[in-house]
Amino acid sequence: MPADTSPTPATGSTSMSGSTGTTGTATTTGATRSVADQGRADLQGLATEPGVRKKDPIVVATDVRRTFGGLTAVDVEHVEIQRGVITALIGPNGAGKTTFFNLLTGFDQPDSGSWTFNGTSLKGKSAYKVARLGMVRTFQLTKVLSKLTVLENMRMGATGQRGERFWAGALPFLWKSQEQEITARARELLGRFKLDAKEEDFAGSLSGGQRKLLEMARALMVGPELVMLDEPMAGVNPALKQSLLGHVKSLREEGMSVLFVEHDMDMVRDISDWVIVMAQGKVIAEGPPRSIMTDQRVIDAYLGAHHDTDISELEQVVTAEHEQPKEETA
Numbered sequence: 001m002p003a004d005t006s007p008t009p010a011t012g013s014t015s016m017s018g019s020t021g022t023t024g025t026a027t028t029t030g031a032t033r034s035v036a037d038q039g040r041a042d043l044q045g046l047a048t049e050p051g052v053r054k055k056d057p058i059v060v061a062t063d064v065r066r067t068f069g070g071l072t073a074v075d076v077e078h079v080e081i082q083r084g085v086i087t088a089l090i091g092p093n094g095a096g097k098t099t100f101f102n103l104l105t106g107f108d109q110p111d112s113g114s115w116t117f118n119g120t121s122l123k124g125k126s127a128y129k130v131a132r133l134g135m136v137r138t139f140q141l142t143k144v145l146s147k148l149t150v151l152e153n154m155r156m157g158a159t160g161q162r163g164e165r166f167w168a169g170a171l172p173f174l175w176k177s178q179e180q181e182i183t184a185r186a187r188e189l190l191g192r193f194k195l196d197a198k199e200e201d202f203a204g205s206l207s208g209g210q211r212k213l214l215e216m217a218r219a220l221m222v223g224p225e226l227v228m229l230d231e232p233m234a235g236v237n238p239a240l241k242q243s244l245l246g247h248v249k250s251l252r253e254e255g256m257s258v259l260f261v262e263h264d265m266d267m268v269r270d271i272s273d274w275v276i277v278m279a280q281g282k283v284i285a286e287g288p289p290r291s292i293m294t295d296q297r298v299i300d301a302y303l304g305a306h307h308d309t310d311i312s313e314l315e316q317v318v319t320a321e322h323e324q325p326k327e328e329t330a
């Protein structure tokens with residue numbers, strides 16, 4: 001990844017004392033270690049228990065509950081997301097993963113509970129404010145605006161625009177320079193995601209996979225510290241999957257933290273440093289991908305009553321449950 005195409009650097013890390021900020025590096029005693037390497041090191045030797053405390057969490061949630069009528073969709077006692085790494089959030093259908101995403105990012109409010117981002121409480125904060133703080137998300141079904149061009153969609157991703165403010169509106173030179181900055185940044189990101197040739201196309205004309213790329217690119221417009229991806233692989237053809245995987249990994253290498261919901265176990269195994277498993281609204285297990293795949297609690301959650309089923313069948317069950325019917329070409 002050329003340095004000049006990097007997104008606005010992640011900042012504000014409590015572990016990045018002496019950080020350059022621009023290269024995702026953290027200076028430790030005498031040596032420079034990438035934020036990703038530090039994050040991975042922080043995960044070493046952790047107990048694989050639900051709610052295990054992380055050395056440097058970017059998100060901490062406690063007693064977060066959300067009910068819909070009589071149904072408890074989310075009932076998370078405690079969970080921490082480690083900074084600098086890629087964390088997968090998995091679980092059977094209806095486990096509460098998307099609802100939990102919505103709660104963390106201000107798209108929904110819980111009945112009770114507290115949660116912080118970089119130590120700041122997000123309680124009552126709108127999705128817009130959460131994004132401005134550096135925590136952005138994408139959606140299971142992309143929310144690109146079909147009737148706007150690709151470039152316009154990107155520009156919509158920028159927040160805190162001076163032109164939005166009353167006082168700045170009266171001073172065109174201020175917002176014009178910012179407009180130019182935003183457009184330049186949008187083009188830089190479109191180039192990185194290989195969508196630059198399509199900047200004038202309507203977003204509605206893009207394939208499912210390209211929309212996923214556009215949504216990820218748009219999320220980077222705010223220079224986030226934590227990127228949350230809801231089923232990034234859903235509806236993406238195999239060729240584009242590789243490209244998406246590469247992009248997600250590069251976010252980590254640039255110092256960002258990533259949390260993603262996914263049913264594609266290949267992706268979970270390939271790129272995640274840590275896996276959190278939800279079932280019936282609760283976190284039931286956590287751990288590195290290899291060990292989580294053979295964790296009896298996880299197998300039980302996926303297989304329900306069929307406790308006698310062979311462990312090796314877990315992936316088949318997960319895959320069969322979430323076969324993607326809507327594959328399309330890029």
Ligand SMILES: Nc1ncnc2c1ncn2[C@@H]1O[C@H](COP(=O)(O)OP(=O)(O)OP(=O)(O)O)[C@@H](O)[C@H]1O
Nearest residue numbers: 068071072073091092093094095096097098099100
């Ligand atoms: N707005 C809502 N109104 C009523 N029930 C809801 C609402 N949103 C979610 N639920 C219910 O909450 C539970 C958790 O749903 P959620 O979509 O969070 O699960 P999930 O783990 O993301 O599932 P999937 O993997 O299928 O996307 C489900 O039983 C769902 O039907």
